[in-house]
Amino acid sequence: MSIRLVLADDQALVRGALGALLELESDLTVLGEASDGAEVVERVRELRPDVCLMDIQMPGMDGLEATRLVKEASPETKVLIVTTFARPGYLRTALEAGASGFVVKDAPAEQLADAVRRVHAGLRVVDPALAEATLFEGSNPLTEREAQVLKLALDGRSVADIAAEVFLSAGTVRNHLSSAIGKTGAQNRAQAALAAREKGWI
Template sequence: MTAASEGARIRLLIADDQALVRGALGALLELEPDLTVVGMASDGAEALRLAEELRPDVCLMDIQMPGMDGVEATRRVRAASPTTQILIVTTFARPGYLRSALDAGASGFIVKDTPAEQLAEAVRRVHRGVRVLDPVLAADSLFDGANPLSERERQVLRLAEDGRSAAAVAAEVFLSAGTVRNHLSAAIGKTGAANRAQAVRIALDKGWI
């Protein structure tokens, strides 16, 4: 049973780093007689803080946000507020993101151009404990394979995305430059890339980082 009693309005938290998106989602959902927005967050850390404070029934979570991303925020919100169901609402329709989000504890994954009535129904369904997945992404994820990268490989690839050197990445993650190069080399091999830049692009396209 979630925080809302039977017949009560479903209490929502919206987490998205774009103010216009937060406002639009909130305005649309507030039109529904059984839904109410109790909080809005601009990043994953704020989503976690508000989830702990407000204990919403459902959190609509973006994937790509500054600092703590939506996948990590999902994992932490579920740990801090187990009755809060997570519905990922994102522009980034990538099978790898869907897999990562579900592994982190999300109950649903839909894209932002979902019609308003379908979005509201998705909220109601995850509140009832039903899993809601974008059908195209769900089908794609069956054929795209699981994320082959380890957590450390994902970390160093994300940091290497802007072209910084292995030494610079090493300083940030408190590893030796040689160890970072080993992780990068492993990531290049697992993605089938020719070099580090290509490995980053492939991992981003598949939603692995």
């Protein structure tokens, strides 16, 4: 019996290439595709695939949030994260969101097909180098608020703009940023935001 798949990636070329590679396998069938997080949740709800291959960085809702919603919409669907961004923090967050596996996009085609079969069989599949890095990285030290304000600081917003967006006082935002800067070992909020993104904490 064929393993039924849905592919989520914001790049049409990548989706097309992934789909073509996976369709070469006699036991894999691509039922549908999605270009962002909201669309993949709809596709999964409608098609009830066995496995959803999920990118992380997509417009609007990212793949980590989409994973959580996919698991709510169709608990029997297994989620396999397939991403360019091999960041330890992403791995931890993805597994917490309910993903069954995490592989990088440059994995050979047969390795990807094997990962699909393994998560479908109820196993957990994690890129070995990333699993090792995650063990040594430790968990994300940022609170939810610190991560939120750092994410907004990424594109150079002022403290006042961040405060208005998250409904906090400028002083409170400064405190969160200051704490996040300390935890990332950075010199300023721009560096802290970049460091946190590199580790997959935001």
